[in-house]
Amino acid sequence: xxxxxxxxxxxxSWGNGHATTYRGLVRGLARRGHxxxxxxxxxxxxxxxxxxxxxxxxxxxxxxxxxxxxxRFTTHVRQADxxxxxxxxxxxxxxxxxxxxxxxxxxxxxxIDTPVTLARLARGACEYLRPELVxxxxxxxxxxxxxxxxxxxxxxxxxxxxxxxxxxxxxLHVPAPCEPRWExxxxxxxxxxxxxxxxxxxxxxxxxxxxxxxAVAGPQYPEGLRWPENVTxxxxxxxxxxxxxxxxxxxxxxxxxxxxxxxGHSPSVRLFEAAACGVPIISDDWAGLETFFEPGRELFVxxxxxxxxxxxxxxxxxxxQAMGQRARQRVLAEHTAEHRARTLEDxxxxxxxxxxxxxxxTAPCGLPSSGRGTWGS
Numbered sequence: 001x002x003x004x005x006x007x008x009x010x011x012x013s014w015g016n017g018h019a020t021t022y023r024g025l026v027r028g029l030a031r032r033g034h035x036x037x038x039x040x041x042x043x044x045x046x047x048x049x050x051x052x053x054x055x056x057x058x059x060x061x062x063x064x065x066x067x068x069x070x071x072r073f074t075t076h077v078r079q080a081d082x083x084x085x086x087x088x089x090x091x092x093x094x095x096x097x098x099x100x101x102x103x104x105x106x107x108x109x110x111x112i113d114t115p116v117t118l119a120r121l122a123r124g125a126c127e128y129l130r131p132e133l134v135x136x137x138x139x140x141x142x143x144x145x146x147x148x149x150x151x152x153x154x155x156x157x158x159x160x161x162x163x164x165x166x167x168x169x170x171x172l173h174v175p176a177p178c179e180p181r182w183e184x185x186x187x188x189x190x191x192x193x194x195x196x197x198x199x200x201x202x203x204x205x206x207x208x209x210x211x212x213x214x215a216v217a218g219p220q221y222p223e224g225l226r227w228p229e230n231v232t233x234x235x236x237x238x239x240x241x242x243x244x245x246x247x248x249x250x251x252x253x254x255x256x257x258x259x260x261x262x263x264g265h266s267p268s269v270r271l272f273e274a275a276a277c278g279v280p281i282i283s284d285d286w287a288g289l290e291t292f293f294e295p296g297r298e299l300f301v302x303x304x305x306x307x308x309x310x311x312x313x314x315x316x317x318x319x320x321q322a323m324g325q326r327a328r329q330r331v332l333a334e335h336t337a338e339h340r341a342r343t344l345e346d347x348x349x350x351x352x353x354x355x356x357x358x359x360x361x362t363a364p365c366g367l368p369s370s371g372r373g374t375w376g377s
Contacts, residue, residue, distance in 0.1 A: 001348065003029060003036045004077055006069075006095055007086035007110070010038050010060055013239055014049035015189050015219050017269055018086065018112055020239050021166050023055060028167075028341030030057040037076055039063055041090045051238040066094055074102055081105040082348050084141070087113045092128025100136040106351045108139035110164065115144060115259035115266065118151070134158050138351045141344070146265030146288050162347050166269040167337045172240065173276035175328075176247035182232065183312050184282065185215040185249035187242065187270055190222070193258035197284055202253050204305030205312065206231050212312065217245055246277040250320065251300075251312060254283035264288040272335045275299075275327035280320050282311055292335070298327040 005022065013019035022038065029036050036058030040046075054060070063069040077083050083103040085096050087110065099107055109129065111117050120126035134140060135157040142149060145163035152161035186202055188194065198216070206214045206228040216227070217234040227233055237245055246252055252274040260266035264287030271292065274281050281299040283289065293299045300315075300323075302308045315323075 001034045001081040003082045004080045005084045006039045008088045009046045011050045012046035024167050024337030027057040028337035077102045084108045084110050086110045096133045106138045109137040110141045112143050114142045115263040144263050144266040148263050167340045168272040168276040170336050173273050175278040180250045181248045182215040183212045184251045186253040188218045190220040194255045197255045201302050205308040243277050246274045246279045251282050252279050261286045267292050275331040278324040278328045280324040
């Protein structure tokens with residue numbers, strides 16, 4: 001396929017999880033023989049924090065404005081078999097309308113923030129999507145699965161809402177041979193709705209166990225936050241640094257945004273990355289978690305600092321390591337970037353045939369050529 005992706009950012013992972021997802025998806029598609037272009041709006045905050053200015057897979061281009069986008073990339077969008085517009089793209093409403101007018105192939109909206117998007121649409125305050133645009137996207141690809149997909153089809157008129165979850169890079173996310181420095185760690189950008197859960201599941205445990213060692217890594221935490229003395233704080237870690245951080249923990253903590261918890265079926269990239277590194281996970285609880293990992297066997301679920309402490313202090317070391325290995329096997333079998341690329345191929349083929357396979361249906365071995373010619377200059 002010829003694929004054009006217009007996403008928030010692939011060059012900078014500063015303060016957003018979109019870059020990791022797009023890097024994996026582009027790599028997976030490129031390795032499977034697809035010609036992928038990623039178009040990113042050039043904005044100052046990402047320009048100042050680019051940890052991957054020249055992505056090695058596909059082709060990445062920056063554009064300065066909507067006029068610049070249309071002037072330079074109309075031919076690419078018109079000739080593509082698939083044009084995918086992501087959530088939080090600057091001026092996403094205008095970008096999406098332009099894509100729907102211009103593209104001749106399959107158009108898709110990739111919602112990495114589905115519950116947030118739906119809440120904003122309900123308030124009439126979503127700057128990157130409007131309800132009237134949804135039926136014009138042949139596919140609505142979502143980080144959230146479960147009943148939310150039926151709601152998108154029923155209430156917004158999507159022809160086909162399908163899950164396309166985050167994933168991990170099995171070449172980057174591998175166990176690192178090192179002695180753990182921390183009993184429990186957490187990796188995530190500050191979020192007002194996640195902070196109370198982080199307080200309850202980790203920081204309460206840290207206060208109750210002064211001898212324990214804990215770590216929190218991520219940007220945008222308010223300066224006035226008071227951390228227990230046994231909690232190490234680190235600012236933004238670029239994706240290549242994630243495996244070493246995970247591997248330096250005996251357990252890693254997963255905390256989910258409140259909107260994602262309410263929707264359920266919304267795994268975070270932390271789950272898949274940490275599991276691929278063989279690090280046991282302690283997670284908050286939400287509907288659908290068991291469809292990704294088996295609680296009690298592939299991860300632990302905690303609802304309080306006391307419960308977190310029981311896992312940290314009472315689980316035998318052999319069982320701790322075995323849990324990490326079971327989670328790693330699950331991820332490598334189901335949740336890599338190549339799995340997502342194959343899933344996307346199947347959705348596109350289904351849409352070309354007038355429908356779209358739901359998860360679990362048999363996929364064909366390959367995609368036929370669309371015969372729409374070459375890219376142009």
